[in-house]
Amino acid sequence: MDSGGLISVNMNSDLSNATSAVTARDGAGGPSGASANSVPVSLSVRAHGGGPGVERANDRGVLDGAMPLAGPLVDRYGRVHNDLRISVTDRCNLRCVYCMPLEGMTFQPRSELLTFEEIERVARVARQLGVTSIRLTGGEPLVRKSFTDLVARLSGIGFDDLALTTNAMQLSAMAEPLVKAGLKRVNISCDSLRVERFAAIRRRGDLATVLKAMDAAEAAGLTPLKINVVLLRGSNDDEILDFASFARDTGRIVRFIEFMPLDAQGEWDRAQLVPGREVFDRINEQWPLAPVDGDLGPAPAERFRFLDGVGEIGLISSVTQPFCGTCNRLRLTADGAIRNCLFSDDETTIRDVIRSGGTDEDVEQQFRRAVWAKFPGHAINEPQFLRPARSMSMIGG
Numbered sequence: 488m489d490s491g492g493l494i495s496v497n498m499n500s501d502l503s504n505a506t507s508a509v510t511a512r513d514g515a516g517g518p519s520g521a522s523a524n525s526v527p528v529s530l531s532v533r534a535h536g537g538g539p540g541v542e543r544a545n546d547r548g549v550l551d552g553a554m555p556l557a558g559p560l561v562d563r564y565g566r567v568h569n570d571l572r573i574s575v576t577d578r579c580n581l582r583c584v585y586c587m588p589l590e591g592m593t594f595q596p597r598s599e600l601l602t603f604e605e606i607e608r609v610a611r612v613a614r615q616l617g618v619t620s621i622r623l624t625g626g627e628p629l630v631r632k633s634f635t636d637l638v639a640r641l642s643g644i645g646f647d648d649l650a651l652t653t654n655a656m657q658l659s660a661m662a663e664p665l666v667k668a669g670l671k672r673v674n675i676s677c678d679s680l681r682v683e684r685f686a687a688i689r690r691r692g693d694l695a696t697v698l699k700a701m702d703a704a705e706a707a708g709l710t711p712l713k714i715n716v717v718l719l720r721g722s723n724d725d726e727i728l729d730f731a732s733f734a735r736d737t738g739r740i741v742r743f744i745e746f747m748p749l750d751a752q753g754e755w756d757r758a759q760l761v762p763g764r765e766v767f768d769r770i771n772e773q774w775p776l777a778p779v780d781g782d783l784g785p786a787p788a789e790r791f792r793f794l795d796g797v798g799e800i801g802l803i804s805s806v807t808q809p810f811c812g813t814c815n816r817l818r819l820t821a822d823g824a825i826r827n828c829l830f831s832d833d834e835t836t837i838r839d840v841i842r843s844g845g846t847d848e849d850v851e852q853q854f855r856r857a858v859w860a861k862f863p864g865h866a867i868n869e870p871q872f873l874r875p876a877r878s879m880s881m882i883g884g
Contacts, residue, residue, distance in 0.1 A: 560854060562861045568815050577822075583689050600823075612850045613854065616855075618650040619646060621648065649670055655696070732870070742803055743799070745762065746761070789801065789802045789804070823839070824838070827861040828862065
């Protein structure tokens, strides 16, 4: 196979203890229309082309040999990992219905969280291993004291991209200091454009503060500005066209996200899910859409432009149309564990290695072990799927 082709992966191989149904995105027309039903498919995996310690994929699309001890962070399926999501806290100043209960959350003590010095050290090792993009998450990252100091530390390492996902309640006053510290982009969560509904979904905070923060972020240069919308059936799915119109009017990229089984309450129900295909169809009927040229990379969102040239939307269909085949992401939890998949309970500690006197080489090996253990897909549509023990706020979005 060549380094950019499709490879077929047997999900029943001895590398996985569960059968997974994942979908290759075709990059043309609308969403590939994957059903929630499990079907065998090919994974779109760009195999690593070689390098010290890295073998070529065999005819099953699986890399032969032992875990690479040098070169990029490549897994058994040839996926090279160059995107690291770093959670800085499990705390949040909102209580969104799809994420946290209104009362009763238990948060980790500060002593359990990585310090800024520890995060910087891990990030430096990651950069040496080929990580080029960092996204800071939570919880709500802006509630972490002296957050701009961390941004400055990470900016000094020299990543190609340094971005933030935030609920924006504190962003207006922090936008300019964050830019000065080296932040490049920001994604803002906003699940309704209606004041009362926003309050009902978020249960704290207000819409006016978020809209003001969007203006402040753009004024500070944190662009392109992306707006994340988690859709809930019967709650805010009647605002799909409103958000599409918002994207057209403002030039901001609105991304519609499927509700995932990561809420702390454990109340996720597939009946609440609004499939990305449905979102596409509704918008396309009103304003014809076309794929953004060249959108074949590992980013989680399928990108579409309005054919009349005004604006862009994105679809993140993690449940109905998984993009596991091109996943290039790792997550570092606030308490210092590497997770190779959002939906997996497999964690590899880095904090304990650091605090027991481990070297940077020891940290590197933890990264490599985590990546090498990654399954081909998350199996979210399989009967044997078990939702992660940790919720989204504890993992980091």
